[in-house]
Amino acid sequence: MKHTYTIGMAGHIDHGKTTLTKALTDIDTDRLQEEKERNISIEPGFAPLSIHEEMDISIIDVPGHERFIRQMIAGVAGIDGVILVVAADEGVMPQTREHLEILSFLGITHSLIAVTKVDRVEEELLELVEEDIREEVQGTPFEHADLVFVDSLSGKGLDHLKSSIQEMMKGVPGRDPKGAFRLPIDQVFTVHGQGTVVRGTVYEGRIAEGETVKLLPAQKTVRARQLQVHKQPVREGIAGQRLAINLGGIDKEEVERGDVLVSADHYVSADTIDVELTTVDGIKFPLKQRGYIKLHLGTAEVYGKIVFFDRNVLEAGKKRVLCQVRLDEPVVTKRGDRFILRRPTPVETIGGGMVINTDTQKYKFGQETIDKLEKDLEGTPEDRIKDVLLEYKWLRKDEIVKHSGLTADEAEETLSLMLGGGTVIEVKDQMFTLPDLFDNFINRLRESLETFHASYPLRAGKNKSEILQENKGTYPKGLLEHFLDSGIQKELIKRNNQYISLQNFTPHFPKGWESRMENVVTALQREGLLVSPFEETAREQSLPDDLMKELRQYLLENGKAVPMDDKHIWDQEAVSEAKRKLRDGTNEVFTLQEAKEVLGVTRKYLVPFLEWLDNEKWTARKDKERTWLK
The missing domain is CATH 2.40.30.10 (Translation factors)
Incomplete structure (x- = not known):
């Protein structure tokens, strides 16, 4: 099975990230004219890396200049691994350290260190460079990362780097595509x-x-x-x-x-989030209660204020803080997302961490709130099961264990309690889901059907296949089928053949067109088998094309009319009367001429009528004769 990964290329400006990316992929990721003129990366660049047939890898080359740190954070958000680039002739620099901090806060644990430009320095100096780097990364996720010496221009070390990348990505679990998009x-x-x-x-x-x-x-x-x-x-x-x-x-x-x-409803847009924040070692300026901050989450960058519940000032020194961020604009997030906090002015990275609660409320200052956030951070077994079911929609018990981090016994006990309390439901094949998901789906479906009925009152309902297609990106097909069946069983919706409608809906003529459509139906009844083209009859009542087609389909699908050919339809009662008349006026076997004498219509109408009898199994034709079957 082929896995897809994204790797970040991070490090200080002018340490050779873009050149190394080109050496690995043969693609220049500096695409902007300004980037080429100034010889610096301003926006993240992207290139595919082919090193193994079972791996599809994208490299993101992020800017190294301190002025473009926001672009760097947006670039590395969501990566699976990172190559930290350090130039051999300069060693660890300010942006090297800041990128290290940011990557650590974002939870990037799979890493390599590429020492570039090695042809520029003497061989004996490389040991000092390595020693300097190892000292700098001590205590970070990069502490045990492989270190590879390369030169992008001469190609030295590139093969070693590629094999190291391959080895690194083997340790990265493939992302599960079953979750919500x-x-x-x-x-x-x-x-x-x-x-x-x-x-x-x-x-x-x-x-x-x-x-x-x-x-x-x-x-x-x-x-x-x-x-x-x-x-x-x-x-x-x-x-x-x-x-x-x-x-x-x-x-x-x-x-x-x-x-x-x-593709799912459980992602929320929130302007207030509870977070676990870990600060950098050396904040230059204390951060006061309700101090102005900039939140980087995913690719979003939003200003806001930080609210503490156990202090009024955040001093220098690495520490863990449970607090709240109140934003000027909403961000899209969920529990467990990683973020970076920076001070807008004077500019510096404050720290980073994990989202605990989204779309939350304001709390009182004090230990009671800290205790609550500690409990929320840990998450109860029920919370964990709800989280994974919100993401994956339905899972077997073993899949719940896998994704929630609970033991099999914990999952078994918690599921039993949740089933008893009605906070989880078991569906076919021992799959579990949330009643809230069913409620959300049915409520959205009913809103959709209400709109559909208003637009197409002549139709029996929305085609089931269309509903499945519209929702396949949000719910697995099997779960959709179950939700539809449950909605029908609970009489929240109803089904007529392949059509789904609201329970109390009956197809009807659209408001304002009732009398004209009745006139069309009356004309069909009056004409019997000798009908005019349907379009001609409808135009006599000034029906527009769309309503003409809708009316024709309505009459056919509801058994009020029978198709003669592409242009003509018969009134159902007229057809039934003609069939009765022909049955009474002929023997068990009859010819076309005999049928013509009984019904008194020309071949134009008679032949399609007799073919309809054959298709409906009322008669069977053999050569020039027909036999009544029932």
Whole structure:
């Protein structure tokens, strides 16, 4: 099975990140004119790396200049591993340290250290460079990272680096594409003739070409018209990939970096979040209660205030703090997401950590709130099960154990309690889901059906296959089938053949057109078998084309009419009367001429009528004769 990964290329400015990326991939990731003129990276660059047939790897080359740290954070958000680049002729520099801190706070644990430009220094100095780097990374996730000496221009060490990357990625668990789709957007642009295109790294789940997803926090529904991975068209994008999506239904001006595409309801847009914050060792300036901060979460960058519950000032020194961030604008997040906090002015990194609660409330200052946040951080077994079911929608017991981190006994006991309390439900094949998911699905479906009925009152309902298609990016098909069956059983919706409708809905003529449509039906009844073209009859009543088609379909699907050919339909009662008359007026075996004498119609109408009798198994034709079957 092929796995997809994204690797960050981080480090101080001018330490050779872009050159190393090009040496590995043969792609220059500095695409902006300003980047080429100034010889520095301003925006993250992206390139595919081919090192193993079972690995699809994207490299993100992030800016190293301190002025572009926000672009660096947006670039490394969501990566699976990182290569920390340190130039042999300069060693560890300020941005090396800051990138180290940021990567540590974001929970990036799979790492390599690439010492570049080794041809510029004497061989004996490389030992001192390595010693300097090892001392700097002590106590960080990079402490035991492999260190590789390379020179991007001569190619020295590149093969060793590639094999080290391959070894590093073997230790990274492949992302599970079964979760709900989420893609934080880091680039937005337009392509002539195509419209709005966004790029980002797929954090979770998968998306297929043609699927509809939601853009948050704007709450806009958009369609993924086309997908590309490194400029190559694909039918599907999955977790870990660097993906470009051509969006339908939205203009470029309505999308910005930091927005998120999702396929599920459990992602929320929140302007108040509870967090666990770990600070850097040396904050230069104390951070006061309600001090102004900048939150970096995913690809979003939002200003806000920090609220402490056990102190009024955050002093220098590495420490863990449970606190709250109140933002000027909402961000899209969920429990467990990693973030970075920075001070807007004077600019510095304060720390980073993990989101505990989203869309939360204001609390009182004091130990009681700290105790609550400690408990929320740990999470009860029930909370963990709810979290994984919100993400994956339905799971077997062994899958719940795998994703929740609970033991089998803990999961068994908690599921039993949750089943008894009605906070989880068991569906077919011992799969578990949440009643809230069912309620959300049914409520959204009923809203959708209400809109559908208002637009198409003549239709029996929405086609089941259309409902399944619309929701396949949010719910597994088997769960959708179960939800529909449960909704029908509970009489929240009803089914008529392949159509799903509201329980109390009956197809009817649209308001304002009742009398004209009744006139069309009356004309069909009056004409019997000798009908005029349906379009002609409808136009006599000034019916527009769309309502003409809707009325024709309504009459046929509800058994009020029978199709004669593409242009004509018969009234059902007229057909039944003609059938009765022909049955009474002929023997068990009859000819076309005999039928003509009984019914008194021309071949134009008689032949289609007799063929209809054959198709409906009332008669069977053999040569020039027909036999009544019933």
